[in-house]
Amino acid sequence: MSVLLAAERLHLRHPRAERDAVRDVSFALHAAEIVALVGPNGSGKSTLLAGLAGELAPRSGRVTLDGVDLSRVPRRKRALRIARLPQEPACPEGLTVEQLVSHGRHPHRGAFAPLGARDRRAVTEALTAFDLMDLRQRAVETLSGGERRRAWLGLVLAQEPEILLLDEPTTALDLRQRFELLALLARAHRERGLSLLVSLHDLEEAAALAQRVAVLHRGRLYEAAHPEAALRAETLRDVFGVDARVEKEDGFVRVRIQGPATPLRSL
Amino acid sequence: MKLGWRRAQLRVLTLARQRDAAVAGLVLLLLGAAFASASLGASALAPHELVSALLDSADPRHAVLWHVRLPRVLCGALVGAALGLSGVLVQTAVRNPLADPWLLGVTAGAGAAALVAIVAFPEQPALVPAVAFAGGITPVAVLLALSSGARARGPLRMVLCGVALQALFFALVAGIMFFFADRAPAFAAFIVGSLASVGWADVRLVAVPTALGFAFALAAARPLDVLLLDEASATSLGVAVRPARFGATCVAALLAAGAVSVAGLVGFVGLVAPNALRLLAGPRHLALLPLAALGGATLVMLADATARAAAAPLELPVGALLAMLGAPYFLFLIWKKIP
Numbered sequence: 001m002s003v004l005l006a007a008e009r010l011h012l013r014h015p016r017a018e019r020d021a022v023r024d025v026s027f028a029l030h031a032a033e034i035v036a037l038v039g040p041n042g043s044g045k046s047t048l049l050a051g052l053a054g055e056l057a058p059r060s061g062r063v064t065l066d067g068v069d070l071s072r073v074p075r076r077k078r079a080l081r082i083a084r085l086p087q088e089p090a091c092p093e094g095l096t097v098e099q100l101v102s103h104g105r106h107p108h109r110g111a112f113a114p115l116g117a118r119d120r121r122a123v124t125e126a127l128t129a130f131d132l133m134d135l136r137q138r139a140v141e142t143l144s145g146g147e148r149r150r151a152w153l154g155l156v157l158a159q160e161p162e163i164l165l166l167d168e169p170t171t172a173l174d175l176r177q178r179f180e181l182l183a184l185l186a187r188a189h190r191e192r193g194l195s196l197l198v199s200l201h202d203l204e205e206a207a208a209l210a211q212r213v214a215v216l217h218r219g220r221l222y223e224a225a226h227p228e229a230a231l232r233a234e235t236l237r238d239v240f241g242v243d244a245r246v247e248k249e250d251g252f253v254r255v256r257i258q259g260p261a262t263p264l265r266s267l
Numbered sequence: 268m269k270l271g272w273r274r275a276q277l278r279v280l281t282l283a284r285q286r287d288a289a290v291a292g293l294v295l296l297l298l299g300a301a302f303a304s305a306s307l308g309a310s311a312l313a314p315h316e317l318v319s320a321l322l323d324s325a326d327p328r329h330a331v332l333w334h335v336r337l338p339r340v341l342c343g344a345l346v347g348a349a350l351g352l353s354g355v356l357v358q359t360a361v362r363n364p365l366a367d368p369w370l371l372g373v374t375a376g377a378g379a380a381a382l383v384a385i386v387a388f389p390e391q392p393a394l395v396p397a398v399a400f401a402g403g404i405t406p407v408a409v410l411l412a413l414s415s416g417a418r419a420r421g422p423l424r425m426v427l428c429g430v431a432l433q434a435l436f437f438a439l440v441a442g443i444m445f446f447f448a449d450r451a452p453a454f455a456a457f458i459v460g461s462l463a464s465v466g467w468a469d470v471r472l473v474a475v476p477t478a479l480g481f482a483f484a485l486a487a488a489r490p491l492d493v494l495l496l497d498e499a500s501a502t503s504l505g506v507a508v509r510p511a512r513f514g515a516t517c518v519a520a521l522l523a524a525g526a527v528s529v530a531g532l533v534g535f536v537g538l539v540a541p542n543a544l545r546l547l548a549g550p551r552h553l554a555l556l557p558l559a560a561l562g563g564a565t566l567v568m569l570a571d572a573t574a575r576a577a578a579a580p581l582e583l584p585v586g587a588l589l590a591m592l593g594a595p596y597f598l599f600l601i602w603k604k605i606p
Contacts (some may be wrong), residue, residue, distance in 0.1 A: 086499035205518030
């Protein structure tokens with residue numbers, strides 16, 4: 001597998017922040033790979049995603065895309081290859097689902113070019129992939145939480161990137177919506193060969209979706225390995241501060257939380 | 268599924284038809300406002316007299332119409348269009364429908380700078396818009412600098428910044444009024460916003476920045492649409508968010524400066540026109556920009572006609588009238604949009 005997007009000894013800091021939110025992270029996302037990013041709140045998941053998207057300039061270290069420093073890749077070229085969906089995306093009132101998804105074609109179009117046949121096909125495919133055809137004329141703010149999330153995923157899919165960076169796409173969804181969303185993501189990955197880096201709160205979801213799980217702890221990469229290796233009882237205790245048993249059942253990783261781990265072993 | 272499709276298509280068609288009808292109504296209103304504005308005043312004319320008097324140079328009223336009324340109507344339309352467009356651009360740049368060149372201090376900045384130019388270079392009226400532009404862009408730069416990074420761009424923060432900057436600029440204006448008390452009447456008309464003494468030179472003065480600003484804004488309609496998404500999504504789509512925001516506000520300042528240079532401190536048009544028409548236009552700039560220009564032009568022309576007719580032969584300042592209309596509308600928007 002070839003390395004597509006990589007962080008090399010990356011340090012990231014938000015403007016005006018006192019400390020680095022991401023510290024000395026080296027990590028590689030390979031072609032057509034799904035990696036789940038897990039870690040407690042404030043461990044630097046969103047910041048790392050912003051850094052890998054080129055939105056936040058490294059304080060030190062670098063991000064590379066196909067070996068080229070990301071800061072040297074022009075914005076539009078970058079947008080053609082990497083799409084990022086933030087945790088709480090926002091769009092103006094009255095924007096329809098179809099208009100929102102069409103925004104995904106922005107980097108593909110010339111300054112004054114109308115939506116071409118290829119753009120329309122990509123939009124239709126994205127609408128179909130996330131089951132949005134019936135909702136296409138609805139205003140985004142009238143949708144339910146799950147529908148809205150699908151509409152935004154339609155946008156990044158219509159962008160036709162190679163790499164998709166998703167920030168907690170299942171947060172605030174109910175159980176069935178989560179299940180459906182993860183199935184849709186897995187299908188998009190299968191059918192298009194997309195590389196996905198998805199931050200998730202639920203460890204079982206992470207293990208079910210991803211080929212590798214990257215664990216962040218206080219801004220540092222604690223571990224990045226296949227799900228069973230990354231999600232050990234020791235990891236859960238050190239990183240999440242809980243005592244847990246990790247089992248494998250019918251091919252799925254099951255995490256049985258037993259209670260808070262006290263005292264917390266310091267690293 | 269098939270039936271749902273058909274129904275959705277029909278709904279879109281009806282919506283489009285309603286919108287076309289509304290746009291047509293707005294154009295009619297604009298023409299009516301132009302007509303009213305041209306015929307009302309110290310000597311009122313009936314519509315049929317208007318056309319004949321305008322075309323017949325032998326008519327005794329021809330000179331008044333051609334040299335006083337017509338430039339005034341055109342100035343009103345251009346000032347209104349410029350302020351309406353400026354409002355849309357500022358609202359998009361700060362991603363807040365409650366923004367307005369007046370509230371952000373752009374109008375006050377441009378006005379203070381224009382007054383300085385009038386006092387300092389009385390022989391160079393063409394210099395006024397350029398200096399006003401520089402003054403109008405200052406508060407925008409300050410606001411964008413203050414709302415950078417992780418800090419929230421809430422409406423409160425924005426309006427408070429505007430209040431602070433306005434206080435500064437109005438202090439400057441008051442200082443000029445104090446030291447040049449001999450010219451106070453002319454300045455008073457400027458501060459309250461008035462179209463009472465405009466001529467063809469003023470039409471030319473405001474036409475250039477308005478046309479330029481309109482062209483710029485229309486050309487950037489699609490990036491402006493993307494700017495209305497959150498910052499992370501817009502960046503992910505390849506838009507350079509900061510420069511684009513700054514560019515949009517520069518064009519907004521250019522438009523406001525043009526308007527201020529001929530009409531003085533006219534407020535609230537940039538708030539009222541886009542917000543009243545947003546429901547009709549939808550969130551896309553390609554529709555919103557022309558409609559906001561149309562709405563702003565209609566609003567200012569109607570207000571100017573009313574200002575002349577309401578207390579004839581006395582003339583009310585159009586800026587004051589617009590503020591009386593705009594301030595309650597602003598309160599209404601605050602009530603509706605700020606949680």
